[in-house]
Amino acid sequence: MPQQTGFFPPRSVSGRAALLPEPPWHYSGDLLTIEYRVDPHRIRELLPEPLGLAEEDPGAVAFIWADWQSCATDKAQLLDPVRGQYKEAFVVVRCSFEGQTFSRCVYIWVDSDFAIARGLHQGYPKKLGAIHMTRPHPYGPAPRVAPGGQFGASLAASDRRLAEAVVTLTEEVPSNGFVNGHPMAHNRFVRDIQDPSVMRLDEIISTSSASFEAGPAFAADIDHFALLPAPTEELDLLAPEEFIGGYYRQVGVTWNGGQLLHDNLGGTNA
Amino acid sequence: MPQQTGFFPPRSVSGRAALLPEPPWHYSGDLLTIEYRVDPHRIRELLPEPLGLAEEDPGAVAFIWADWQSCATDKAQLLDPVRGQYKEAFVVVRCSFEGQTFSRCVYIWVDSDFAIARGLHQGYPKKLGAIHMTRPHPYGPAPRVAPGGQFGASLAASDRRLAEAVVTLTEEVPSNGFVNGHPMAHNRFVRDIQDPSVMRLDEIISTSSASFEAGPAFAADIDHFALLPAPTEELDLLAPEEFIGGYYRQVGVTWNGGQLLHDNLGGTNA
Amino acid sequence: MPQQTGFFPPRSVSGRAALLPEPPWHYSGDLLTIEYRVDPHRIRELLPEPLGLAEEDPGAVAFIWADWQSCATDKAQLLDPVRGQYKEAFVVVRCSFEGQTFSRCVYIWVDSDFAIARGLHQGYPKKLGAIHMTRPHPYGPAPRVAPGGQFGASLAASDRRLAEAVVTLTEEVPSNGFVNGHPMAHNRFVRDIQDPSVMRLDEIISTSSASFEAGPAFAADIDHFALLPAPTEELDLLAPEEFIGGYYRQVGVTWNGGQLLHDNLGGTNA
């Protein structure tokens, strides 16, 4: 009797058709970050029980654009790049759970199906979007990753522009922000097919990078940043009241799973 | 303490940003179907326990292209059509569970994120693809839905063509095939975030249309049908050994949930 | 010595790789039209010498969305629909030349390369855009082409929404507007490669349909119409001051060339 394999649907005997290969997943990418503050009430609204606001700087938000190349262990996706390259734009806030501070992605758009599928496993609330970022380059008019380098970025979904930014790098700094620096606390849920008000799975998980390397972080002046309204989005509710700073950094990351934080159907660490 | 709402992530107080509105979901669309037979072993490989082969004609397959306009109850997606139109191409086989015959979608590609998300709720193993279908039209060179009308269709993913067909309608017939005519038996599973070899949810559900209306079904000659190889697909394992028939039909469908058939973690009808 | 053939680049011995097949080109499609008036000065600005404003109703504008299936004589593009289907949104005004009234497309967006190439031959100033239109359908929630049918449409380019409309059909009328009803007067120009302020070709041509068939035209209430600003567009300069009417019609059209109206480098009918 043949056994089905595959990390994610569709499954088959060989597992070859699965939308996702098995972790670990490896990433090379550039991060353009805008950190700012909103009324903490805006963040509180996006935190389901039992998560609460972070104790320090509870209104801090990071809006991040990322340009990724990703692959599984055999690197096949790197060499057939339509299967491994993607871009994303996402909003990270912080929250507390049982006295610990976590980061949490509240909105995220990507431009590939495999990135959506990874997000389902990892608890990211992904939608498809159109994301563009200026890329650094050593020759010609494109910017270098160095003071004076100017980078733009945009996000659209459903043919509406949702966010855009322009930043100018100023100087090296120890890190590219603090809002996205904690382990992530993310919800995963599946509704009952008969009574969708009932959850078949409802849990909070935590995930972090399994390994991380990076170039120097650069602070950046925020020349332009706008969050634009759309009928099916609520990004504009998170419009900045006060800017913290802009950042740019090139990183290499490996992701390889996480831990269950809370089973909303049955208690912590069920 | 604000409560989060939204049928699907991302959730918020208003639920406005959710990728999916609540069911029921309503659809208008055209279906181009190619039915054929393969060695039943090819189908057996795609059926996880406790599903088995259908008793009659166990090697029958339906390859279906569909061009949909879809919406929730308020029809908002119809009038902002980037949010409601999508196309799909999918492969349906039949299976048996506890003596009853079910249809089962084993591969499916769509061209929107909301269609992927619906598929996650409904147990369809969706990927993104590029799908094109000739559309009927009453004037000019495009075909009518009538004998002699000729329709083409194609499917690609990751910049590779995976399937293509051309059919010519011949005569009205009672139905547009039998392979996709049963309730669907689909798996839904979520892997543990710490040990992904463990399932947190693993179930078989059944779903059907809540309502259905349709125009006449037309039989069609199959002028061309090809399933093409790709490094991350296994469609070509389902290449036809014998054709059953081609079909075209315009339909209106409502979907509104289903039933749990089997909890693989805990027994039937848990 | 082999001869190169092909209606449009790239050319080759067989001509098979040419982006365009030879005319005549045949079209089946649906047209959603919004007619309105602006200050005639706004239109005057878009008419190069020797074109002038139309004598009657010189401020009339038609904004048209069209959903096309197109093909050459052998219909190959209909049956491999990725090569023949496209959508467009365009703005038509009227003008006069030597005492005759012409229609003139001043802005147009399409979603395929072959449509851009046809536009170069025909003098349409095409850009790529993302265009969506509600499609009529006989079953389910989508509208019928009949009184009460409600249709939406949108246009975006460079990830910014540029235009959107919603109309509700009311009653049959003799035609779907008058602004796009004349032969087209379009400019074609090619700049010198050494001194681009010099034109190598600069002419005004006229083209019409070679044949035309259509279903009933329907008048429509304009429930919503918006032209939105963008840094590289000037659509918002053509915002309506007064609406004339909305229309919907299904048509079949053949295009097969036109006439030279004026050679700007050397006189009329050179």
Place this chain on the structure above:
Amino acid sequence: MPQQTGFFPPRSVSGRAALLPEPPWHYSGDLLTIEYRVDPHRIRELLPEPLGLAEEDPGAVAFIWADWQSCATDKAQLLDPVRGQYKEAFVVVRCSFEGQTFSRCVYIWVDSDFAIARGLHQGYPKKLGAIHMTRPHPYGPAPRVAPGGQFGASLAASDRRLAEAVVTLTEEVPSNGFVNGHPMAHNRFVRDIQDPSVMRLDEIISTSSASFEAGPAFAADIDHFALLPAPTEELDLLAPEEFIGGYYRQVGVTWNGGQLLHDNLGGTNA
């Protein structure tokens, strides 16, 4: 009387809506090149009179993938990157005209409308395609621009894969090939709107870079290279008979016009 401006249609008083800004155009990009030989007859077929085969190595071909960021003088397109980034894949051969050797692009695919429009001015026979290239990155699994770095690339059009390559960098070399190293000799033509067998413009132009800077060129082993058939392409007629070499290089380029080589309607240097 208002004057229309704009380098390319659509034109307006401000010129703001034009699809192209005025040259010079500036580019930063990466080039992955595969050079090889075919039967010179295959190249002869693609050279219109009065161009002839190059005297030395007349069967040499370069297949090049390029990942570009481009802008006009004000760099606006760099900071709204959806308006300036694009990728292309193209085939270059060599030819002779009046005793001088030129390069000539015989097939090219790009993924933006502004790149198509530039190509019309420059005489490149552009179509839309889907192009992907591995990008170098200093961290994580993506390759460095250094010996051992492995890069993949693909091209598709009309949902069919047309070309793919994988190369591994081996050592620094003086240049990234010779086939694309001459001034380009390109045809530009516009057909008469009434009698399309008559040309209104038909000329051969030559263009080169106005300035050029570059990093080290790297030779590369060709791990994989395939040209695939498609019903509307003739790339497979240029399948390699013998490989010359693979190359990778990062460059900065400015383009600012060229010269008329030959007016096919009226003689050389008309």
